[in-house]
Every structure is written in structure tokens, then in C-alpha cells.
Amino acid sequence: MKSANLYKGSLTTIILKLLNEHDKMYGYEITQRVKEITKGELQITEGALYPSLHKLEAEGLLDVEFVRVNNRLRKYYKLTELGTKETVNKLAELEDYIRTMRALVNPKFRFEE
Amino acid sequence: MKSANLYKGSLTTIILKLLNEHDKMYGYEITQRVKEITKGELQITEGALYPSLHKLEAEGLLDVEFVRVNNRLRKYYKLTELGTKETVNKLAELEDYIRTMRALVNPKFRFEE
DNA sequence: CTTTTATGCATAAGAAATTTATGTATATTT
DNA sequence: AAATATACATAAATTTCTTATGCATAAAAG
Numbered sequence: 001m002k003s004a005n006l007y008k009g010s011l012t013t014i015i016l017k018l019l020n021e022h023d024k025m026y027g028y029e030i031t032q033r034v035k036e037i038t039k040g041e042l043q044i045t046e047g048a049l050y051p052s053l054h055k056l057e058a059e060g061l062l063d064v065e066f067v068r069v070n071n072r073l074r075k076y077y078k079l080t081e082l083g084t085k086e087t088v089n090k091l092a093e094l095e096d097y098i099r100t101m102r103a104l105v106n107p108k109f110r111f112e113e
Numbered sequence: 114m115k116s117a118n119l120y121k122g123s124l125t126t127i128i129l130k131l132l133n134e135h136d137k138m139y140g141y142e143i144t145q146r147v148k149e150i151t152k153g154e155l156q157i158t159e160g161a162l163y164p165s166l167h168k169l170e171a172e173g174l175l176d177v178e179f180v181r182v183n184n185r186l187r188k189y190y191k192l193t194e195l196g197t198k199e200t201v202n203k204l205a206e207l208e209d210y211i212r213t214m215r216a217l218v219n220p221k222f223r224f225e226e
Numbered sequence: 227c228t229t230t231t232a233t234g235c236a237t238a239a240g241a242a243a244t245t246t247a248t249g250t251a252t253a254t255t256t
Numbered sequence: 257a258a259a260t261a262t263a264c265a266t267a268a269a270t271t272t273c274t275t276a277t278g279c280a281t282a283a284a285a286g
Binding site: 118121139140141142145159160163164167183185186187188 | 233235236238
Binding site for chain 2: 004005006007008009010013014017018021034037038041042091093094096097098100101103104105107
């Protein structure tokens with residue numbers, strides 16, 4: 001992911017929220033959507049994405065469905081009920097994070113004393 | 114750090130910004146200030162803080178000064194010129210992160226389709 | 227007065243998330 | 257014919273942090 005390592009820990013939140021919007025997505029589609037929405041700011045790497053999807057599936061947050069398209073195999077993911085609940089939590093955590101960081105960082109920047 | 118692992122990668126930003134405000138702080142003071150400002154939301158552990166401070170010093174972002182207070186030794190850190198520049202970068206990265214995450218997450222939450 | 231809590235620094239082992247590097251395979255574009 | 261895009265996957269290494277210790281003095285509590 002570009003420039004900032006602040007994105008560390010955000011991947012699950014991003015995946016869950018996208019699936020909450022789109023109902024059903026496959027891995028490659030997620031990488032492209034993120035790149036599109038963030039205008040290239042954030043590039044999700046496959047090495048991070050696929051293991052993450054497998055983990056979410058193993059935890060029961062995602063369900064899988066295989067679909068053959070143009071003689072190629074797509075693995076579609078969708079939120080389970082539990083996954084939807086976890087999405088709520090993750091979004092709340094993100095808002096908490098932003099609020100807390102703003103509290104820590106808001107005092108205006110000082111270049112001199 | 115409590116609840117969310119979204120804080121991963123944020124420690125450097127927090128340290129630099131606090132030092133930008135306070136000119137001169139020691140490790141233990143940083144943990145207490147963060148706890149105070151965030152009302153306990155964020156507890157910086159010593160196992161994370163001290164190695165991080167050492168790294169920032171090694172990178173030339175912080176200078177060190179030892180001061181004996183009440184027969185106990187404090188290790189005060191302050192920003193170098195380079196450290197101040199990096200603070201600017203880190204704060205910009207945080208704003209970028211927040212803007213990007215909002216773009217990804219803003220579409221209102223959907224509980225049903 | 228002695229035990230716990232607070233102050234103050236430090237490191238080491240392990241866990242977790244991600245990067246980087248590959249690997250495979252088909253479709254499309256150049 | 258070669259390069260790029262689509263589509264998934266894993267493994268090694270790295271980064272960052274948690275958890276667990278360790279040492280030492282000061283202050284508070286019992």
C-alpha cells in the first residue's frame with residue numbers, strides 16, 4: 001500500500017465494507033475497486049488480500065461461491081450474517097480510531113516555539 | 114493498544130506530534146500524556162514505545178538528553194530538524210489516510226438490500 | 227515498617243499483518 | 257508473437273506490536 005503504513009490493520013475493514021455495499025465480489029474485483037475509489041492511492045496487494053479473504057471465510061464472516069466466467073474461475077465472496085455484524089464493529093472502530101487520533105494530533109502544528 | 118489494531122503504524126506519528134507540541138519529553142511521560150488525552154482509549158505499552166524511541170533516535174529524528182530528577186534518571190527526547198520535517202510528513206500521511214478511508218467507507222451502511 | 231503502587235528505563239520471545247517474490251493459467255491487446 | 261490484463265494462490269521475510277520479564281528508586285497504603 002502506497003506511502004503510509006497507517007493502512008496496516010485496515011484491510012479487513014475495507015473488505016467488509018465493500019462487500020456490504022456490493023453484496024458479492026471476487027478478489028481481483030476488490031483490488032480494482034479500491035484502486036479506482038482511491039484514485040490509485042491505495043493498491044491492495046494480492047499477497048495481503050487472498051490470505052485475508054481466506055481468514056475471514058474461516059472465521060465465518062464470508063461465504064464463498066465459485067462461478068465460471070469466460071472459461072475462467074471466479075471465487076465470489078459475500079457477507080454472512082455474522083460478517084454484517086462484524087462490519088458494524090469494524091466501522092465503529094474506524095471512527096473511534098479517527099476521533100482518537102484527531103484528539104492526539106489536533107493541536108496545531110508548531111514550527112517554532 | 115486497546116480494541117482496534119488500526120493503531121498499528123500510528124505510534125511514530127503520535128510520538129513525533131507530541132514532541133512537536135512539548136519540545137522535550139521522556140518515555141514514561143509520553144505514555145501518561147497519551148492515556149490522558151485519549152481518556153484511556155489508547156494505552157501505549159512500554160514494549161512498543163522504547164524500541165520505537167530508539168529507532169527514531171537512530172534515524173536522526175530525535176535527540177537525547179539525560180536528566181537526573183529526584184535521584185532517578187530520565188531520558189528526555191526532542192525533535193531534531195529532520196524530526197520536525199518528518200512530523201510534517203507523518204501528519205500529512207494521517208490526513209491522507211483518513212481521507213482515503215472515508216472515501217472507501219462513506220457510502221452509507223446497508224443492513225439489507 | 228513492609229508491601230504495594232507509581233515512576234522510569236530496557237530487552238527478548240512470540241504473534242499478527244503485510245510486503246515481496248513467485249507460481250500457475252487463460253484472455254486480450256499490441 | 258509477445259506483452260498485458262485477468263484470476264487465484266502460497267511462502268519467505270519484514271515490520272510492528274503484545275506479552276513477559278528484568279532492574280531500580282520513590283511514594284503511598286496497610
